[in-house]
Amino acid sequence: MKRSRLLWRFALVLLLSALFLTLPAPLTANEISTNPPATGIKPQTPVLPPVKQFDAQKLESFRNDPDFRYTEKPYAPTLFTRFMQWLGSILRDLFSFSAQHDTYRLLKFLLVAAFIILLVSTLLNVKITDLFFRKPVAKSIPAHEFFEENIHQLNFEQLIAEALQNQDFRKAVRLLYLQNLKLLSDKSLINWQPNKTNRDYQYELHETGFYTLFAQITRVFNYVWYGNFTLDAQHFATVNQLFSNFSNQLNQQGK
Numbered sequence: 001m002k003r004s005r006l007l008w009r010f011a012l013v014l015l016l017s018a019l020f021l022t023l024p025a026p027l028t029a030n031e032i033s034t035n036p037p038a039t040g041i042k043p044q045t046p047v048l049p050p051v052k053q054f055d056a057q058k059l060e061s062f063r064n065d066p067d068f069r070y071t072e073k074p075y076a077p078t079l080f081t082r083f084m085q086w087l088g089s090i091l092r093d094l095f096s097f098s099a100q101h102d103t104y105r106l107l108k109f110l111l112v113a114a115f116i117i118l119l120v121s122t123l124l125n126v127k128i129t130d131l132f133f134r135k136p137v138a139k140s141i142p143a144h145e146f147f148e149e150n151i152h153q154l155n156f157e158q159l160i161a162e163a164l165q166n167q168d169f170r171k172a173v174r175l176l177y178l179q180n181l182k183l184l185s186d187k188s189l190i191n192w193q194p195n196k197t198n199r200d201y202q203y204e205l206h207e208t209g210f211y212t213l214f215a216q217i218t219r220v221f222n223y224v225w226y227g228n229f230t231l232d233a234q235h236f237a238t239v240n241q242l243f244s245n246f247s248n249q250l251n252q253q254g255k
Helices: 002-021 056-064 079-094 099-124 156-165 169-186 198-204 211-226 233-252
Strands: none
Touching: 156 169, 169 211, 169 233, 198 211, 211 233
8 A cells, every 4th residue: 555655656746747847948038028029000098998986875875774784793702601711711820830830730730620520520410430430331121131931920939049059140130130020010019011121110119118229129130130240159149138138128018
């Protein structure tokens, strides 16, 4: 590719050189004459067209016509423009100090940066830590994507025991989550449907005392199942305790 570009540039230089050589030579001083060549024709005086005059009355009417008055409104800076001007003046003032004021300049820079970060976090309605640290995103996944069968027809105790025996802790978490959905459905706290999402179930529990804890187990389930988080026995014990607390609260709820 580089060799091809060099060849094209070399060809372009040759072409320009050839065009330059074909140009006629400039006239010498002796060949240039200030007198026009003798043609035997007498010069004629050009006839100028008559100069048109403006109609004073029409000109005055145009001046008084409001349609021809273009008055620009004075510029009024917006609140955002004034803020940017203020911020720009601070930055210009910040970087105009001499070397002996480096400490003060650094402190001022940190204050401005902290103010900008606080402003952005307030406008976006997010925590400041979320701007710098990544956290698992809670997915709103249709239930049918992880419901291979009807949850009311599954033997959860047996399936969970088999998953633990095979040390498939990720599958065990999935089964625990489905088991708790079945408990919620049995208690008529949610209306289970295969096409619903976990967010739909959270919304249905919004007016109950199970909303906060269900949101926690949903977050854990999304993180483990969809985030491909590898669980060991110790991590699973912690997760299992969270699911057990939720199921115990459900079992205490009267039908």
